[in-house]
Amino acid sequence: MSHANAPLTPIGRRRLASLIVEDGWPVRRVAERFQVSPATATKWAARYRSGEALTDRSSRPHYSPARLPRKREHRIISLRFTRRWGPHRISYHLGIPRSTIERVLARYGMPKLTHIDQATGLPVRKPTVVRYEKSAPGELVHVDIKKLGRIPNGGGHRMFGRTIGNRNNQKRGLGYAFLHHAVDDYSRMAYSEILTDEKQETAAAFWERARDFFADAGVQVTAVMTDNGSCYRSRVFAQALGPHVTHRFTRPYRPQTNGKVERFNRTLAQEWAYAEVYTSEAARASTYDAWLHHYNHHRPHTGLGGLTPSDRVHNLTGNYS
Structure with a gap:
């Protein structure tokens, strides 16, 4: 043209x-x-x-002598599909420039690693995905548990390296802190606690406190989504939900189904759990309530068009500002 x-x-x-x-x-x-x-x-x-057409010809060359052989291209695609490797690692493994690897992946229509199921390697969403969202607070609350390794006194290996981190962690096996979350699908408002385990009694008691939190904000929860963990399939947790709350389960091996709380876990890891140098587990835990308040009231959410969760729940700002 x-x-x-x-x-x-x-x-x-x-x-x-x-x-x-x-x-x-x-x-x-x-x-x-x-x-x-x-x-x-x-x-x-x-x-x-x-008698030729008087339109512009394609600028694509008739022959590309520098193009990779088809067998080499298939090797790149095989590594991407079977090993979930990105362009950097494939480039290092095959000794081919990264720019060439990227062109081959694009030519074959290979999705980005962030757009595939890590368990199967199959595409689960496209870059221009349309995310679902409930129409009002309380229609669906995502509940999940995030395990974080406890920080030894003096600091852990994530901030100080393996040598210092292992020296501080002399007792070994400090175990995990269990972060129980409840995230509203519509507003992304989150209630979360750091607890000592993921037993059914602990999960049930957490939900009762989360339900009260949402009720104080004027949100009536009608459905809850969890994974298929034993604590959530227990009779104790079902009794805590009560007869008026629908319990939905995620598809097995598909954490994307519970995507709102999975995204909250990633935000939490990036902006709180590993964002600063903490010298002990108690030091990190002491900052959690403040970070959670910041998340609910002051942190703009791209999925909400720049609004905060409290902007979508009118009673929350007045009660918890």
């Missing part, structure tokens, strides 16, 4: 060529009349004589 400032359209090229071929005008005179170079006039006249 001709660009906006092109001196000749396909119709103009036909007129130019016709003057030369059929009317016998000199090339230079025609070129001067149409304000193009003699070489351009000669080109279109030659194509007109041979």
Whole structure:
């Protein structure tokens, strides 16, 4: 397709060529009349004589001698699909420039690693995915448990390296802190506690406190979604939910089903759990309530168009600001 400032359209090229071929005008005179170079006039006249179309040809070369052999391209795709490797690692493994790896992946339509199921390697969403969202607070609350390794006194290996971290963690096996979450699908408002285990009694008691939190904010919860963990399939947890709350379970091995709380876990890890240098588990835990308040009231959420969770739950700002 001709660009906006092109001196000749396909119709103009036909007129130019016709003057030369059929009317016998000199090339230079025609070129001067149409304000193009003699070489351009000669080109279109030659194509007109041979019966070719007077449209722009593709700039793609007929032959690419530097292109990877098909077998090599298939090796790249195989590594991406079977091992879930990105361009950097495939480049290092095969000794091929990363830019070449990226072009091959794009040519074969391979999705980004963030857009595939890590268990199966199959695409689960496209970059332009349309995310579902409930229409009001309380229609669905996502409940989950996030395990975090406890920080030894003096600091752990994530901030100080393996040598210092292992020295501080002399007793070994400090275990995990269990973060129980309840995240509202519509507003992303989160209630969370750091607890000592993931037993059914602990999960049930947490839900009762989470339910009270949402009720104080004016949110009536009608459905809860959890994974298939034993604590959530227990009779104790079912009794805590009560007869008026629908319990939904995620599909096995598909954490994307519980995506709102999974995204909350990632935000938590990036902006709180591993964002600062903590010298003990108690030091990190002491900052959690403040971070959670910041998340609910002051942190703009891209999924909400820049709003905070409290902006979508009118009673929350007044009660918990």
